[in-house]
Amino acid sequence: MxxxxxxxxxxxxxxxxxxxxxxxxPAPLRRWTLETPHLEGPLLHLTAGASAVAGVAESLRAPGLTVTDRADLAARPAAIVLDATGVASAVGLGDVHAALHPVVRSLAPGGRIVVLGTVPSPDDHHQAAAQQALEGFVRSLGKEIGRGSTVQLVRVPAGATADAAESTLRFLLSPRSAYVSGQVIELTAAAPDPVADPAAPLAGRTALVTGAARGIGAAVASVLARDGAQVIALDVPGAREELERTADRLGATALPLDITAPDAADRIAAAAPDGLGILVHNAGITRDRRLANMPADRWASVVEVNLDSVLRTTDELLKAGAITRGGRIVATASIAGIAGNTGQTNYAASKAGIIGLVRSLGPRAAADHGVTVNAVAPGFIETKMTAAVPFFIREAGRRMNSLSQGGLPVDVAEAVAWFAQPGSTAVNGQVLRVCGQSLLGA
Structure with missing residues (x-):
């Protein structure tokens, strides 16, 4: 709409x-297109104090951007990366101000600021305080930067090499992250898997997307296919006609299947005999009503589709080895699961459950199966469902974020594709809000 x-x-x-x-x-956001796939211009690389991560400059290999450490630029920087990994005291935070204060106004419209930090230490409360302070700084700067620009914090753990952050930096320093701002991404020290073809990073991988007939699911299937994946598009049999149209358009395989069926995992595995490289849990429903007026069947159906089926099929596919090593599981949460929403106790509970699943399973799935587990948490996304929302509520949803506009299904899809890339091995157990830095929730 x-x-x-x-x-x-x-x-x-x-x-x-x-x-x-x-x-x-609101400023129109610059999203990925074939004609303009990259940000173009200088990338200003700054340091607050001494860097605690070696090789940061070498990891800033974002296409279209030219790395420089000169702050007196004639051209406005398209992006700024501040390495604050060495900030370990309250006094050291002054270096953050000193680095960004002179240049923040010079950022080009639609630009990117990424602050690199490290994990707050449980053994050093001064370092922990300083590194946690970066989160408040980034979230605040994201709310004031304006002009369609975004600000993020990426935490690189001690002992990690800078190449662990390369995939994340490429995503955040590109048009693909247009509707992601004010986010904190905490990396592991895992080395990235090799990417044979940067133009088709998912080539050779089979991806299954649930709820793929329309909306966000169709956009996810489209972006994964664009990036080289062979897609299996799954949706309920009642959406067969729309599902097959989507699959035909993408050269994908249609799989009409109710994800809550007892044999759903077996049928998914049968549809991908060589194994799944990417599993995207996108299917979801709403049955809104205040708790006092909500019968048990409305509660149960939402939890069954949005959470229980995700838990069950994930467990069974991992146990059967149907998700290959180096594979990616991406689930769809929601800001409703973070902030709550009136009339959505069932939906918010199911989406908060997805967050719990990701945070718990991610480290164990990586250790036991070589598989990462992450989630996207969309905010107000322009779909047929939100188009049916009453006008004033819809306008509030659009404006109550730092970018003052709704997102598009492709914004969620780009985040899923980033999680799915071989280079994103260090991204695990994360929940990324694709919400324009919504004012709701954390």
């Missing part, structure tokens, strides 16, 4: 009127 307010603020009269009224000023 068209965002008429966003269009209005792109006109001279609209800008004048909204500024006078103190209304949000």
């Amino acid at each position: 068209a965002d008429r307010y966003l269009h209005l603020t792109g006109t001279a009269p609209g800008r004048f009127l909204t500024r006078r009224l103190g209304l949000p000023q």
Whole structure:
């Protein structure tokens, strides 16, 4: 559905009127296209104190960006990366201010700021305080940066080499992360798997996407296919016609199947006899009603589809070895599972359960099966479902984030594709909010 307010603020009269009224000023976001696949321009690499991670500059190999450490640039930087991994005291935070204060206004519209930190230490409360302070700094800067720009914090653990962060930096320093801001990503020290073809990083991998007939699921299937994966698109038999249209468009395989069926895992495994490299749990339903008015069947159906089927099929596929080593599991949570939502106790519980699944299973799946487990948590995404929301509630959903606009299904899909890449081995047990830094929740 068209965002008429966003269009209005792109006109001279609209800008004048909204500024006078103190209304949000959303900037059109630059997303990935074939014609403009990269950010273009200087990438300003700064350091606050001494770096605690070797080789950071070498990991900043984002296409389209030219790395420089010169702050007196004639051209506006398209991105700024601040290495704050060595900040270990309250006094050291002054170096963060000193590095970014002179250059933050020079960032080009739609630019990127990434702060590199490290994991707060349980054994050094001064270091822990300083590194945790970076989270508050980044979330606040994300809310004030404006002009379609984004700000993130990436924590690189002690002992990790900078190449563990390369996939993450490529994603965050690109148009693919247009609707991700104010996020904290904590990496492991795992070395990335090799990528044979950067233009098709998922080539040779089979990906199964549930709920793929329409909306976010169809967008995920499309982006994974674009990146080279052979896609199996799964949805309920009642959506067969739409599912087959989506599969035909992508050269994918349609699998009409109720994910809650007792034999769902067996049928998924049979559809991918050589094993799954990527499993995306996207299927989900809502049955909204306040708890006092919610019958047991409305509660049970949401938990069954959104959480229990995910737990069951994941367990069975891992036990059967149907997900290959180096594989990726990506589940769909929601900001409702983080912040809660009136009339959605069942939905919020199921999506919070996904977060618990990811955080618990991620480390064990990596150790036992060589598989990473992550989740996306979408905010207000422009779909047929949100188009049916009453006007004022829809407008509030669109504007109540740092980018002052709704996201698109492709924004969630790009995040899933990043999790799915071979180079993202160090990204595990993470929940990434794709919400434009929503004002709801953490």
